[in-house]
Amino acid sequence: MNIVIYDEGAAEELNTSEIAQYLEERLAKAGVEVRGSPFDRVPADAVGNLAGEIARTKVDRIDRNLSPKTEPLAAEIEYEKRRILGRTQAFGVIYDGFDLVRVFSTVMPGEELRAGFIHIVFTNRLFATWDDRNRRYHLRTSVYGRPSLISTTGLVEAPARPREYYRLKQQYERLGRDPAGLKEKFGNGFLDYDDARLTEVAKGYAMQAVFYHLTGDPFCEDRGCRLYNAHWQEELIFAQLKGSYEFCPKHAELLKKFIND
Amino acid sequence: MEKFSAVGEKEITRAIVSGFAKQFQEYVESDCVIVGAGPSGLMAGRDLARQGLKVLIVERNNYLGGGFWIGGYLMNKVTVRHPAERVLDELGVPYEEVSPGLLMADGPHACSKLIAAACDAGVKFANMTVFEDVVLREDSRVSGVVINWTPVAALPREITCVDPVAMETRMVIDATGHDAQVVRKLEERGLVKTKGFGAMWVERSEDLVVEHTGEVHPGLIVAGMAVSTTYGLPRMGPTFGAMLLSGEVAAKVALGKLASRLTG
Numbered sequence: 001m002n003i004v005i006y007d008e009g010a011a012e013e014l015n016t017s018e019i020a021q022y023l024e025e026r027l028a029k030a031g032v033e034v035r036g037s038p039f040d041r042v043p044a045d046a047v048g049n050l051a052g053e054i055a056r057t058k059v060d061r062i063d064r065n066l067s068p069k070t071e072p073l074a075a076e077i078e079y080e081k082r083r084i085l086g087r088t089q090a091f092g093v094i095y096d097g098f099d100l101v102r103v104f105s106t107v108m109p110g111e112e113l114r115a116g117f118i119h120i121v122f123t124n125r126l127f128a129t130w131d132d133r134n135r136r137y138h139l140r141t142s143v144y145g146r147p148s149l150i151s152t153t154g155l156v157e158a159p160a161r162p163r164e165y166y167r168l169k170q171q172y173e174r175l176g177r178d179p180a181g182l183k184e185k186f187g188n189g190f191l192d193y194d195d196a197r198l199t200e201v202a203k204g205y206a207m208q209a210v211f212y213h214l215t216g217d218p219f220c221e222d223r224g225c226r227l228y229n230a231h232w233q234e235e236l237i238f239a240q241l242k243g244s245y246e247f248c249p250k251h252a253e254l255l256k257k258f259i260n261d
Numbered sequence: 262m263e264k265f266s267a268v269g270e271k272e273i274t275r276a277i278v279s280g281f282a283k284q285f286q287e288y289v290e291s292d293c294v295i296v297g298a299g300p301s302g303l304m305a306g307r308d309l310a311r312q313g314l315k316v317l318i319v320e321r322n323n324y325l326g327g328g329f330w331i332g333g334y335l336m337n338k339v340t341v342r343h344p345a346e347r348v349l350d351e352l353g354v355p356y357e358e359v360s361p362g363l364l365m366a367d368g369p370h371a372c373s374k375l376i377a378a379a380c381d382a383g384v385k386f387a388n389m390t391v392f393e394d395v396v397l398r399e400d401s402r403v404s405g406v407v408i409n410w411t412p413v414a415a416l417p418r419e420i421t422c423v424d425p426v427a428m429e430t431r432m433v434i435d436a437t438g439h440d441a442q443v444v445r446k447l448e449e450r451g452l453v454k455t456k457g458f459g460a461m462w463v464e465r466s467e468d469l470v471v472e473h474t475g476e477v478h479p480g481l482i483v484a485g486m487a488v489s490t491t492y493g494l495p496r497m498g499p500t501f502g503a504m505l506l507s508g509e510v511a512a513k514v515a516l517g518k519l520a521s522r523l524t525g
Contacts, residue, residue, distance in 0.1 A: 060456045060493035071454070075473045076492060082472070090468035092495065174334060178363050 001030040003118045003210065006038040009089060010122035011152040013198040022203045027210065028259045038107050038121050038147070039084045050107065051080035057099035062137040065130045066096045091153060097127035097143035104147050118213045119147035120206055126153045141205065141230075144218045148209035155201060159236045161190045190233035201240040211251070214258060222248035288385055291315040293515055294406050294430040296392045296443050299327025300372075300501055301485025302436030303379045304348070304508025309515060310382035317428065318379070320388040321411050326372040327438065329501060337368035342467060345502030348509070352378055371501075393425045395433065395446050395481070403447070403480030405429040432515045434482045436508070441487035444477060453478050456493025466495040467503035474510040476518060484511035 003023055007016045020032040042050060055072030072080075082088040108119050127149065128137035139158035142150045151158075160166075165186055172179045183192060191201060204226035211227055212218035220227035223235060224243035230236035247255060293309050295302045298320035310316045318325075332339040341349065343362040352374040356366035391414040396405030409425035435443035447453040466489065473492045477483045483491050484507045 058493070073454070073456075073477065073492060075475045075477065078475065079469075079472050088472060090472045092466060092469045178340075178360050180360055180363070 001027065001116060001118065001213075002112070003027070003030050003032045003120065004112065005032065005034045005206070006036070006119065006121040006147070007034075008037050008039070008121060008123040008125070009086060010124050011193075011198055013194060013196060014122055014152055014202060015199045016122060018199050019203050019206050023206060023210065026207065026255065030210075037086060038104060039086075041109070042084065042107055047081055047084050048077070050103070051077045051084055053103045053106070054080045054084075054095070054100070057095045057103060059094045059096055059128055059137055062094075062128065063135065065135075066099065091124045091126070093125070094137070094139070095125055095127040096137075097129045097140050097149065098145075100125070100127050101143050101145040101147065101149055104149065105145070108147055113146060118210060120209045121147045121149050122202065123149060123151055124153045125149075126151055126157060141236075142208065142218075144209055144212035148212060150202065150205045150209065152198060152202070155198065155205070155236070156191050156193055156195070159190075159230045159233045161233050162186065165190070189237070191236060197241060201236065204240040207247075211254075215254065220248055220251055222250075224248065225251055227251055284385055285387075288315065288317045288387075289428055291317045291428070291430045292519065293317070293432045293434060294319060294428055295434040295436055296406060297327065297436035297438060297485070297487075298322075298325040298376075298386065298388070299436060299438055299485060300329040300375060300504040301508035301511065302327070302434065303329075303375045303384075304505050305434050305436060305482075305484055305511040305515070306384040306508075307375070307379040307382045308509060308512030310379070310384045312512075312516060314516075314519070316384045317430070318384055318386050319390050319392055319406065319408055320386060321391045321414075323389050325376050325386060325388065329372040329375065329504070330368045332365075332368055338365050339368045339371050340365050340500045341502035341505065342500060343502075345505050348505040392437070392442055395443060396427050396429060397450075399479075401450075401452055401479065403433050403443075403478060404431075406433060406443070431519055432480060432482065434484055434511050434515065435477075435487045436484045436511070438486045439490055441483065441490035443481060444483055444487060444491050447478055447481065453491075455491045467500065469494045470503040471506045471510055474507040475514050482511050482514055482518075484508055 005016050005020055016034050020034045023030060023032045052072060055076040059066055104121060127143060128139045130137050139154060141154040141158045165182060168182055169179045191197060208218040208227050219229040222228060223239060224245060225248035226239055226246055228239040230239055292314040293316045295306050295318045298318045302318055306316045306318050329339060331337050341364050346356060346364045349356050349366055354366050354371045354374050356364045359365050389411045390408050391411050392406055393409050394407035395403050398404035405427050407425045407427045413421050413423045433443060435441060437443060441455060444453055444455055448455050470488045473488050474484050475482060477491055485504045488507060
């Protein structure tokens with residue numbers, strides 16, 4: 001198995017070499033390679049078209065499913081060009097996660113888009129997926145596919161913080177106070193930007209991508225397993241940093257089996 | 262006490278009329294018309310006028326400055342996030358650092374300094390003037406604005422019957438805030454499709470507003486909060502850094518576009 005890790009300027013705190021080393025240790029038979037941006041190999045004359053494709057995946061409204069007919073405006077394409085070329089660090093657009101995977105797959109080396117290769121892209125892009133049950137988009141930390149996308153911004157924004165946090169944040173904003181002051185009040189109860197714990201947390205999500213390729217299911221229902229699909233920050237912190245074991249017995253066994261087979 | 266000059270009412274009236282008429286006639290044709298005298302419009306105007314361009318800012322209110330007088334919730338402290346304090350430094354506005362990267366200044370001080378900077382640079386204003394429509398030329402290029410008096414526009418059309426007038430220009434900047442009035446006029450004609458406000462993620466909207474500032478249609482640049490409406494970016498909280506820097510970017514884009522029009 002070959003694992004390729006890409007970093008699209010995800011976060012300064014993200015150490016992809018450390019994640020690669022972690023995967024090598026856990027998956028003895030896997031070769032793990034760290035590459036730079038997934039766009040490094042995109043020819044200059046293809047950047048414009050790719051930027052347009054990415055801009056088309058932008059979610060304009062969380063309560064309206066993205067229409068494939070929506071044409072991006074020129075400035076949206078220009079912004080995406082600057083992102084592809086690494087000329088801007090600004091982020092904040094929300095993309096349709098599945099559509100984004102589809103576009104990212106077009107920049108993966110064709111010869112590596114087959115069984116035996118796992119591509120994991122760390123990005124600071126935020127993405128969401130549409131839920132037909134309640135007719136709205138939901139933010140996601142990761143979308144697993146070919147490639148798997150893991151959002152460092154999603155790790156901060158997608159799993160919800162404590163309800164009390166949002167209530168106080170609203171109060172702060174109404175009063176013109178900076179909500180950044182709330183961080184101290186809640187201690188280390190949630191992952192934040194510039195968080196030194198990011199790499200450690202990201203290791204668990206990289207393993208989810210690996211399990212997606214090994215078993216077809218990236219998640220586990222055990223709250224203490226690193227494959228747990230956390231919807232709250234408290235759950236994320238527990239599964240990735242505070243659990244008494246790294247993987248639940250079932251997934252530890254699967255991992256052992258993979259290494260020994 | 263030194264006595265005031267003996268000037269009659271009619272001289273005062275003549276001075277106002279002739280002064281206004283002279284300026285109005287001069288600015289019927291300009292290099293750039295900016296619609297909206299909020300922080301982004303004033304910044305764009307200041308920077309363009311500093312480059313020697315003939316700039317007219319159209320403002321529907323009597324006062325200039327838009328929301329820059331008030332920081333939020335009717336409280337007159339305005340905040341900017343780093344790196345926008347650079348503009349406060351340039352303007353000579355004192356501020357304090359509330360927390361790392363968050364700066365606060367007095368709204369009246371910041372706003373009046375920005376207005377003064379625009380005036381000093383040579384920007385002229387048509388206040389109490391509403392934007393009604395765009396002038397389109399050369400394959401739908403925006404080439405001017407149609408304006409009227411605010412009080413006329415505020416009355417029912419049935420009892421006013423005052424036709425607007427048109428001002429020609431080489432570039433229009435929409436700095437009308439959330440309304441994006443100029444862009445909306447193009448949308449009514451099917452020339453531009455705006456995205457409306459995105460609903461999420463206020464924290465990151467400032468970066469995106471600056472990133473998306475630019476020409477949305479030939480002859481029309483969008484700046485400030487109008488950028489959010491045009492591109493579906495998240496609605497922003499009461500902080501002004503992006504407005505100031507977006508105005509700066511709008512001026513740069515306008516200068517580039519105007520230069521390229523000269524060179525063909």
